Amino acid sequence: xxxxxxxxxxxxxxxxxxxxxxxxxxxxxxxxxxxxxxxxxxxxxxxxxxxxxxxxxxxxxxxxxxxxxxxxxxxxxxxxxxxxxxxxxxxxxxxxxxxxxxxxxxxxxxxxxxxxxxxxxxxxxxx
Numbered sequence: 241x242x243x244x245x246x247x248x249x250x251x252x253x254x255x256x257x258x259x260x261x262x263x264x265x266x267x268x269x270x271x272x273x274x275x276x277x278x279x280x281x282x283x284x285x286x287x288x289x290x291x292x293x294x295x296x297x298x299x300x301x302x303x304x305x306x307x308x309x310x311x312x313x314x315x316x317x318x319x320x321x322x323x324x325x326x327x328x329x330x331x332x333x334x335x336x337x338x339x340x341x342x343x344x345x346x347x348x349x350x351x352x353x354x355x356x357x358x359x360x361x362x363x364x365x366x367x
Contacts, residue, residue: 242323244301246280247316248273260321261307262299263287275351277321282354285327292328 249257256276260266260283268283270276291298307313337345342353349356 241325242301243320244284244323245304245307245318246284246321247313248276248319249314249316258283258321259316260284260287261310261312262302270351277319278350278352278355280321281324282352284321284323288323289328 266287
């Protein structure tokens with residue numbers, strides 16, 4: 241599995257911010273470290289999917305050594321985010337969901353609505 245290095249930042253009284261030095265503009269955030277990691281994985285897949293759809297080249301991930309002296313890293317912590325190749329073959333869809341149900345999904349999903357819906361569908365279909 242391919243993994244990209246992400247820079248994790250957290251200022252006092254802020255959420256965790258995540259950015260990918262190999263993919264300018266690919267950023268994410270989360271209230272908790274776990275949520276930031278999950279949202280970063282989703283942003284990574286989305287960003288690379290868009291690059292592929294547009295016929296743009298997808299940069300190879302840099303190594304830790306290549307980014308060791310990156311001046312843009314500052315005080316950020318480096319972490320690896322796995323790129324799930326199965327998700328690159330996903331198809332974007334628009335659906336209508338009653339507002340009351342969407343509120344319940346948001347409350348149960350921990351901030352990752354898409355992953356929650358996919359996992360719920362997989363559980364229902366495998367039963």
